[in-house]
Amino acid sequence: MTSHRILSTFAITSLAAMTLAGCTPNNPASGFDGSIKVSSTESECKVSATEIKAGNTVFNVTNDGSQVTEFYILAEDGLRIISEVENIGPGITRDLTVTLSEGNYKTACKPGMVGDGIRGDLTVTANPDAQEVSADEQKLREDAQTQYAAYTKDQIDQLVTATESFAEAYKSGDDDAAREQYAPARLHFERVEPVAESFGDLDPALDAREADLEEGQEWTGWHRIEKDLWQPTAEENDGKKYTPLTDAERAEVADKLVEDTKSLQEKSRDLALTVDQIGNGAKGLLDEVAASKVTGEEEIWSHTDLSDFQGNIDGAKVAYDVLKPIAEKKDAELTKDLDKKFADVQQLLDQHSTDGTFVSYEELSEDQVRELSDAIDSLSEPLSKLTGTVVS
Structure with missing residues (x-):
């Protein structure tokens, strides 16, 4: 679920572009002192360098504020997430190691782990000091990429099938069957969760918890149905009597869950991960x-x-x-x-x-x-x- 956890560790991008033609820099810090320093507070996201060389870079992210924060590297469009580090508590420092090709990117700190975050620009330039990866290691990298892509595709395909069956049971009013299928279906989602989080609003549409909703955000997805299947008492529901969904509302939320899951399947077909x-x-x-x-x-x-x-x-x-x-x-x-x-x-x-x-x-x-x-x-x-x- 996007608002309280990883938004994305995976970018949906061209594999050829991201492998840097089989090269890696001599200095992982891209010409700096071993890392790029990032300071996140409630009002600022200070990044020690806004121009770096292509290759491996370590972002050393420190939370100098009072709220739990996250740090993102986004593509130039500000939507696709290249990589992130999450759940950085006050006073804590976390490292994010990422391989970036030439191009324009954006950085973002997200104090409180909500909203669009505090953003800045990052330029990645050519690296003439890049050192070729050995042929043996390049083969191992390509094997890893191929194997993981196959695993991801298989899990999402199984997720679609399981979600369709779960949604049909829920829509038909067979709550016992729906409750029985709920956890096994979600298992496939949890195995490849970062993939969904790569696609902007798709992850919260599928997996947002009620506690993480921002003002005005429509609540859909697994946890909306979860609450309706395991209906809380008033005491468990902030003192308010829970109102079950109508048959029409059930159909609407179930159909959207299936639709969003199929969208995940479609968008991830050409997934290429470094x-x-x-x-x-x-x-x-x-x-x-x-x-x-x-x-x-x-x-x-x-x-x-x-x-x-x-x-x-x-x-x-x-x-x-x-x-x-x-x-x-x-x-x-x-x-x-x-x-x-x-x-x-x-x-x-x-x-x-x-x-x-x-x-x-x-x-x-x-x-x-x-x-x-x-x-x-x-x-x-x-x-x-x-x-x-x-x-x-």
């Missing part, structure tokens, strides 16, 4: 777990958070797996650590499921929630190094 985007996407999915799954905020009515948790972990693991042959050649200890940490998280998740069906998140004790949170924190640290290692 290895830095895949790596940043893996970390973004893990941040998503920490931001809303572990807290129980994602599925506030159905309490199917553990299924979403599994989907995000699945997506992050696949992204890591396709990049592992590259990372292993450069830092074998990092890949060993990541293998172990992913296995640890999966082992904990498996304790709460039977034949792939998870218990309600409400059934977890505080100690079990803390155990999951600690495992995610432990995985997050080495995973944050993956992109930098792969593009180095």
